[in-house]
Amino acid sequence: MKRNFQIAIRFLLAKKRAMLMTLAGIVFGVAFFIVTQAQTHGFEELFIRTVLGTNGALRVQDKFQNAITSLMAESGDQTEGFKVPLKEGRTYIAGIAHPRSLKDSVEKFGSVSGVSEVLAGRASVSSGFRTEKTEVLGIRLIDHLSVTDLASQIRYGNLSGYGEEPKGILIGSRLAGRLQADIGDTLFLEQSGAKRRYRLAGIFETGVGQFDLARVFIHLGEARLLFNKPFGSSYLQVSLFEPEKAPQVAQHLEETLQHDVDSWQEREKTWLEVFRVLRFSSGLTMASIIVIAGLGMFNTLAMIVMERQREIAILRSIGYTPGDIVSIFLQQGLIVLLVGTLLGWILALSMTYGVSSLPIHIRGVFSTDSFVVKWSLWHYIWASLISALVILLASYLPARKAARIDPGKVIRRMGG
Amino acid sequence: MTDTAHEKNCVVLRAENLHRWLGEDENRVHALKGVSLSLEAGKVHAVVGPSGCGKSTLLYLLGLLDRPDEGDIWLLGKHMTKASEARRTPVRNEHLGFVFQFHFLMPEFTAAENIMLPMRKLNRLTEIQMKERADQILQEVGLEDKGQRLAYHLSGGEQQRVAVGRALANDPGLILADEPTGNLDQQNSDSIFSLLCRLAGEKKQAVLIVTHNLDLARQCDHTFSLVDGNLT
Numbered sequence: 001m002k003r004n005f006q007i008a009i010r011f012l013l014a015k016k017r018a019m020l021m022t023l024a025g026i027v028f029g030v031a032f033f034i035v036t037q038a039q040t041h042g043f044e045e046l047f048i049r050t051v052l053g054t055n056g057a058l059r060v061q062d063k064f065q066n067a068i069t070s071l072m073a074e075s076g077d078q079t080e081g082f083k084v085p086l087k088e089g090r091t092y093i094a095g096i097a098h099p100r101s102l103k104d105s106v107e108k109f110g111s112v113s114g115v116s117e118v119l120a121g122r123a124s125v126s127s128g129f130r131t132e133k134t135e136v137l138g139i140r141l142i143d144h145l146s147v148t149d150l151a152s153q154i155r156y157g158n159l160s161g162y163g164e165e166p167k168g169i170l171i172g173s174r175l176a177g178r179l180q181a182d183i184g185d186t187l188f189l190e191q192s193g194a195k196r197r198y199r200l201a202g203i204f205e206t207g208v209g210q211f212d213l214a215r216v217f218i219h220l221g222e223a224r225l226l227f228n229k230p231f232g233s234s235y236l237q238v239s240l241f242e243p244e245k246a247p248q249v250a251q252h253l254e255e256t257l258q259h260d261v262d263s264w265q266e267r268e269k270t271w272l273e274v275f276r277v278l279r280f281s282s283g284l285t286m287a288s289i290i291v292i293a294g295l296g297m298f299n300t301l302a303m304i305v306m307e308r309q310r311e312i313a314i315l316r317s318i319g320y321t322p323g324d325i326v327s328i329f330l331q332q333g334l335i336v337l338l339v340g341t342l343l344g345w346i347l348a349l350s351m352t353y354g355v356s357s358l359p360i361h362i363r364g365v366f367s368t369d370s371f372v373v374k375w376s377l378w379h380y381i382w383a384s385l386i387s388a389l390v391i392l393l394a395s396y397l398p399a400r401k402a403a404r405i406d407p408g409k410v411i412r413r414m415g416g
Numbered sequence: 417m418t419d420t421a422h423e424k425n426c427v428v429l430r431a432e433n434l435h436r437w438l439g440e441d442e443n444r445v446h447a448l449k450g451v452s453l454s455l456e457a458g459k460v461h462a463v464v465g466p467s468g469c470g471k472s473t474l475l476y477l478l479g480l481l482d483r484p485d486e487g488d489i490w491l492l493g494k495h496m497t498k499a500s501e502a503r504r505t506p507v508r509n510e511h512l513g514f515v516f517q518f519h520f521l522m523p524e525f526t527a528a529e530n531i532m533l534p535m536r537k538l539n540r541l542t543e544i545q546m547k548e549r550a551d552q553i554l555q556e557v558g559l560e561d562k563g564q565r566l567a568y569h570l571s572g573g574e575q576q577r578v579a580v581g582r583a584l585a586n587d588p589g590l591i592l593a594d595e596p597t598g599n600l601d602q603q604n605s606d607s608i609f610s611l612l613c614r615l616a617g618e619k620k621q622a623v624l625i626v627t628h629n630l631d632l633a634r635q636c637d638h639t640f641s642l643v644d645g646n647l648t
Contacts, residue, residue, distance in 0.1 A: 003536035010524040314520045317481055318534045318582070319509020321502070408481035411516060412472060 004324055007315070008331035011304055018300040023340045025293025026391065030344025030383045033286035035351045037379040040282055042356075042372035044275040048243075050366040051264050053149030054206045056116070057246045058238035059267070060106060060253060062260045063093045092260065099233040105257060106236060111249050113239045114146030119223040120234040123191040125171070125216060127179040134175065134216050136189060138223020138233075147239040150204060150217075157183040157202035166219060168201035172212035176203045189218070191226050198222075207366040287386050294390035297336060301329055301398035305405075312402050313410035322403035329402055333395025340391075341384050348380070426457040428589045428622035429478060434487035436473055447473045449645040450487070455590060455622040460613050462633035463626045465642035471626040472594055474642065478624065479512055479592045480504040492589055509537050513583025513621075515612075517595035519575040521567040527554060527578045528563035534585040553581040557611060573604030580611055584619075591616075593625045597632065609635070 012019055096102055099117045106115045119138035124131050141163050145151055151159060155173055162168040169187055171179070181187060185200045198218065205212055224230055240249060246263035254261040265272060305312070312325055356373040436448040447470040455461055455478075463471050476482040478489065480496055488497045492511060496504060513534075521530045528550040535546045554563045557577040559570075567575060576596065583591050593612060597605035609625075609632055616623040625636065633639045641648045 003533075003539070006529075006536075007522070010522065014524055310520055311522055314514075314522075315533070316505075317479070317508060317514050319505055319537045321505050324537070408476045411481070411520070412476065414518065414520075 004327045005331055008328045008335065011308065011328065012332045012335060015300055015304060018296070018303070019336060022293050022296040022300060023336055023343075025289060025296055026336065026340025026387050027343045027347060029286060029290035029293055030341055030387055031347035031351055032289060033283060033383040033386070034344070034348035034379045035355060036282040036286050037279065037382070038348075038352045038373040038375065039355060039371060040275065040279040041374035041376060041379070043366075044272075044279065045374050046366045046368060046372045047268075047271060047275065048264075049149075050207050051268050052239070052243050053153070054208060054211060055264065055267065056147045056237040057240040057243040057264050058250055058253065059235050059262045060096070060102065060238060060257065060259050061235040061262070062095060063097065063258060064260055065091045065093075065258070096233050096235065096259065097231070099236065102257065102259065103236055106238060106253065109249070109253065111240050111242065111245065113241045114143070115239075116140065116143040116147045116237045117220065117233045118144075118235050118237055119220055119227065119229060119232075121191065121223070121227045121229075123189045123226065125175070125179065126188045126190065127181045127185060129180045130178065132175060132178055133214065134171075134189075135214050136191075136223060136226065137215065137217050138220040138226075139217055140220050144217075144237070147237045153204040153206050154202045155205045157200070159202060162201035162217075165199055165201055167196075167198050167222065168219070169198035170202040170204055170217040171200065172215050173203050173205040174209065174213040175216070176200075178213070189216070189226055192228070194226065194228070196222070196226055207363055207368070209363060212363075283382075290383075290387045290390050293340070293387075294394040297333060297391055298394035298397060301332060301395055302401070304332075305329070305398045305402045308402075309405055309410050310414050312405050313407040313414070316405065316407035317411065325403040325405070326396075326399040329399030330392065330395050333391050333399075337388055337391040341387055344383065344387070345380055348383070426620075427454045428457050428492060429455040429624075430490045431478060432488050434474070434477055434484045434489070436470070436477060436482070436484050438473065447645055448477070448484070451642070451645075451647040452487075453640055453647060455624055456638075457589065457622050458616055458620040459637040460616045460623040460625065460635075461638045461640065462636040463624065463640045463642050463647075464628060464630060464633045467628065469642045470645050471628075471642055474647075475592050475594050475624065475626045478590075479514060480508050509534055510586055511589050513585070513588040513591040515576070515579050515583050515591065515593040515596045517598040519567075519572075519579040521575055521578055521582070523568040524566065526564050526566055527559055527570065527574075527581070530567055530578050531581045531585050533582060538586050549585070550581075553584050556584070556615070557581045558607075573600055573607065576600060576604065576608055577611070580608065580615075584615065587619065587621075589621060591621055591623045593623065595627055596625060597627070597629065605629075605632070 103115050103117055106112055116139060121136050123134055123136045125134045141159065162170055171181065179187070181200050183200055183203070187198050187200055189196050189198060218226070240246060243264065247265055250261040250263040315325065352373050352375070355371050358371045359369060360371050362368050432452045434448050434451040438445050438447045451474060463474060465471050477484050484497060488495060490496065491507060496507065522533070528547065531550040531553050532546045535541055535549065541549060551560070551563060554560050557580055559574060559577055562570060562574060567578060570578065591612065596612070597608050600608060612623050612625065615621060627633055
């Protein structure tokens with residue numbers, strides 16, 4: 001190994017300029033790959049955090065009956081093994097008739113970390129300045145804080161003021177702007193001709209435009225009065241200890257409770273797909289820089305094989321095996337790969353840090369005032385694996401050609 | 417031939433009835449037509465003949481860099497003709513030394529590093545032992561003060577001395593030299609030839625020099641003449 005390494009390094013240094021170009025390609029390819037992955041992954045995670053912190057991991061809603069499975073059970077035909085209930089065959093009963101008992105049942109699941117009963121409805125909210133359409137959510141504050149990040153989303157006012165005030169109301173930041181409402185102002189909610197008065201206790205900002213523009217929170221008892229619904233609720237918002245397992249938990253809850261349960265992954269399927277495609281395409285684009293560096297490596301090594309035929313033939317004549325020759329060329333690739341990847345990592349670390357402190361104002365899908373990055377070792381591992389695959393392949397092909405050189409023929413041709 | 421018989425006669429290499437055709441189809445040439453020879457330890461042998469008579473072809477066959485179409489080669493009593501490349505390669509490393517007309521040194525390596533190349537492959541000495549041996553060989557070839565010079569910084573004669581040194585690195589039984597003085601001036605030519613003769617005597621190595629220089633050939637212990645593929 002060592003004897004071949006010495007030859008590899010000398011061959012490599014004889015082509016300094018070409019090798020430096022290849023090295024630069026790997027360094028920048030690895031670094032840009034990591035930085036773009038850190039950014040797209042960072043924004044994706046922020047989106048997920050926003051979704052979980054606003055709408056929770058699961059939503060338990062309408063009760064259903066499986067019409068098709070019921071029929072199969074009645075037929076008594078066990079041979080068909082038709083056990084999976086089809087959503088198409090369900091009959092839904094809107095809302096939750098007995099939220100208390102259902103909440104108790106959901107809380108018994110070990111994977112559930114919090115449950116909040118929500119009564120939702122549409123209403124008009126008006127200040128002295130103007131009127132807007134809103135989505136009113138009636139909640140129990142303590143329960144809702146256990147399933148959302150509402151506490152950290154409050155920008156003005158405070159939750160204790162809201163908690164102590166039975167007629168308190170929380171509204172989104174954009175809605176507050178439109179209504180030109182300040183903390184302590186009186187707001188009116190109107191639904192089916194009934195108008196009720198509230199005091200603005202807090203203004204929240206989720207970062208999700210549609211929520212900040214149209215969502216208001218009032219106490220559950222007040223919502224019952226506003227919507228004239230003394231019993232039942234619209235849905236249960238559920239948080240989980242392991243939110244990534246939401247689809248499995250949702251299926252389990254659905255089968256057990258006979259209520260429709262949506263996971264956050266199902267609700268946000270489109271956005272998650274957008275982020276996935278974005279990550280993949282940016283990764284692909286950056287990997288292409290590494291591929292170009294690999295082509296450079298291939299070209300340089302192919303040149304070395306052509307120019308060094310004489311030396312390779314001599315090495316073979318003095319007892320170096322075809323395996324030694326392959327090893328000499330693979331080691332050249334390995335040296336460039338290791339140095340390039342290491343420098344790429346260092347550049348990526350500093351670039352990622354630099355990018356994370358760049359100011360940027362984003363509101364709409366999530367809220368941030370600076371670039372969001374995700375520090376993950378996996379980005380570094382993937383960048384290294386891609387460059388390793390490309391460079392070793394680019395080195396192996398010329399190495400194989402070099403190993404096939406017939407020493408006798410070459411020495412004879414060179415006028416040995 | 418048995419190992420005992422080989423030791424008795426001090427024959428390092430024996431070739432019998434070697435035939436070699438070169439080229440293809442209508443360009444096919446019968447380069448060697450039943451060549452047989454023996455090379456003895458401690459003797460300098462020469463193969464002379466005009467250009468294109470098959471001298472180099474014979475040397476590549478004897479040096480296990482090529483295979484005969486017919487005939488047999490024994491090196492140190494071992495039959496090598498049909499040996500696999502995997503078996504021939506270490507034999508080349510340990511028992512054969514090559515000196516070519518053009519030195520074919522690694523230009524970015526120092527003189528000492530070039531000499532150490534076969535030793536590294538053989539892997540029997542430590543790094544320090546290899547360096548000591550390289551210094552010793554450099555002294556033998558008269559380049560004791562130029563061991564750390566890069567090969568391309570040496571003169572033609574010095575480079576060829578390093579090439580001889582590289583051939584001696586693993587103390588092989590046979591040194592094969594293809595026109596070793598062909599690219600040198602008279603003074604360097606004489607010097608390299610004397611060096612090969614001296615080493616053959618001192619180290620009891622068999623030396624085969626392929627040359628078209630008759631004056632040089634006359635000074636060898638045995639001279640073979642190769643004409644039109646036939647050895648006389």
